[in-house]
Amino acid sequence: MQTAQRIDTKTFGSKVRLALMDDEEWLHKLREYFFSPKLEEVKVNEAIVLKYDYIPKRLFKYRQYGEYALENLKNNTLWCDSANGFNDPYDTSIHFEYSQVTLEKQLFKSIEEQGANGVYQFLSKNEFEMLKNTDEPTRVLAEIAEQQTNGRLPADKVYAFLKRNTLQESEEMNLEFNRVLKLGYKMCSLSQRNDSMLMWSHYSDEHTGFVMEYDFSGLPNENILTRMLWPVIYDNQLFDASAFFEEGLNGGMSSNMLAIIASIHKAKDWSYEQEWRLILPRGPNEPSLNYPGPKVKAIYVGALSPGNYEHDLIEIGQSKKIPVYKMHLSQREFKMSPKVLYEP
Numbered sequence: 001m002q003t004a005q006r007i008d009t010k011t012f013g014s015k016v017r018l019a020l021m022d023d024e025e026w027l028h029k030l031r032e033y034f035f036s037p038k039l040e041e042v043k044v045n046e047a048i049v050l051k052y053d054y055i056p057k058r059l060f061k062y063r064q065y066g067e068y069a070l071e072n073l074k075n076n077t078l079w080c081d082s083a084n085g086f087n088d089p090y091d092t093s094i095h096f097e098y099s100q101v102t103l104e105k106q107l108f109k110s111i112e113e114q115g116a117n118g119v120y121q122f123l124s125k126n127e128f129e130m131l132k133n134t135d136e137p138t139r140v141l142a143e144i145a146e147q148q149t150n151g152r153l154p155a156d157k158v159y160a161f162l163k164r165n166t167l168q169e170s171e172e173m174n175l176e177f178n179r180v181l182k183l184g185y186k187m188c189s190l191s192q193r194n195d196s197m198l199m200w201s202h203y204s205d206e207h208t209g210f211v212m213e214y215d216f217s218g219l220p221n222e223n224i225l226t227r228m229l230w231p232v233i234y235d236n237q238l239f240d241a242s243a244f245f246e247e248g249l250n251g252g253m254s255s256n257m258l259a260i261i262a263s264i265h266k267a268k269d270w271s272y273e274q275e276w277r278l279i280l281p282r283g284p285n286e287p288s289l290n291y292p293g294p295k296v297k298a299i300y301v302g303a304l305s306p307g308n309y310e311h312d313l314i315e316i317g318q319s320k321k322i323p324v325y326k327m328h329l330s331q332r333e334f335k336m337s338p339k340v341l342y343e344p
Contacts, residue, residue, distance in 0.1 A: 026054055027233055034257060037243035042255045048227055055217045055229060059190040059276055060300075062203035062211050065309045073212055073299070073316055077290040080186035080280055083263065084179075085288070087202070088270065092185070093178045094241040094262045097170050183284035185259055188291070190214065192274035194300050195336050199273060200327070204302050207327070210313055211300040214293060216276075225278065225294065230264045232275040239265040296322060300338055303327040314342050 021029070033047035061078070063069035072079055083092035127144050131137045142158035191199060200207045219226045244258050263279050280291060299317050301310050301324065310326065317324035325338035 035261060037247045037255055039255050042257055052221045052226055056192050057215055057217045059214045059216060060194040060211050061190050062199050064205040064209040073296060076293055076295050078188040078278060078293040080188045080291050081288040082186055083182040090267060092182050092262045093238055095174055095238045096242040096245050180284055181259060181262055185263055186280045186282045186288055187263060188278040190276050200302060207302040207304040209302050212296045213298040215297050216294055228280060229276055229278050232264050232266050232277060234266055234268045234271040236268055298322055299324045301326040303329050303336060317342050
């Protein structure tokens with residue numbers, strides 16, 4: 001993502017903010033406001049105010065030519081889909097694992113609940129007390145198994161089995177949690193670029209589709225579109241949500257922002273897209289939807305769009321009184337630039 005290009009002139013009272021941080025600084029600040037696992041440390045309003053100043057003046061939506069894309073263009077709507085419909089298998093994914101301390105606490109809690117109910121299952125009262133008074137209930141449980149089986153189940157093997165089983169359960173929980181996470185929020189991906197060779201190929205049907213330009217920055221901060229618009233942060237690893245789960249398991253109030261964090265955290269391989277996302281909170285069973293967006297500011301026709309596509313898009317531009325451009329491929333560089341087809 002590039003440094004914000006415009007000088008911000010939004011007024012707060014009688015003051016005008018003229019200085020903006022570079023991308024590394026403001027995104028670091030956004031993390032501070034937004035990425036804490038502790039609910040009491042999350043500053044959502046501050047995060048929204050901060051990122052409002054960095055919403056690019058121009059954001060672009062790549063589309064294949066077709067009935068649904070044309071309807072979005074005509075009606076100023078944005079198609080918002082769940083992450084399981086996207087082309088990145090890691091989209092809206094996190095990973096987590098529990099520390100050994102937390103696992104031991106959970107085992108002890110389970111043992112304690114059994115004891116409170118007077119149910120020890122395969123444990124004697126003395127064995128229960130041993131587990132209750134140790135910092136390593138997993139290891140003690142393995143030793144009890146060895147004693148109860150007269151050595152047929154060696155403690156080290158039982159302990160190793162319990163550890164492996166815990167790891168397998170953790171991996172299965174990761175997969176299931178990510179599956180549900182991908183079905184939740186509905187999103188529309190936008191880019192700061194309208195000249196990406198790769199995006200024209202991937203999202204606009206090999207340069208035969210079109211791109212719509214939007215200006216979210218002209219909307220007030222209170223508008224739902226700006227409040228739900230977030231920059232994608234690119235990283236080398238999946239977001240580690242372990243602390244969020246640990247917080248809840250250890251009796252704290254964990255942050256409820258994890259789904260949005262997962263939605264805006266992507267691999268650095270995708271950084272060329274310079275993406276912003278409109279993220280709408282929805283349930284996993286709710287359908288994808290067309291959501292009212294800002295008015296389309298301009299249309300960009302793909303460099304390889306056939307004449308009938310170009311003709312239709314010009315007609316729509318004329319009806320909406322917005323400019324229509326066609327992307328032209330340079331004869332000397334791997335570069336494209338827009339040229340006017342229609343100007344109101």
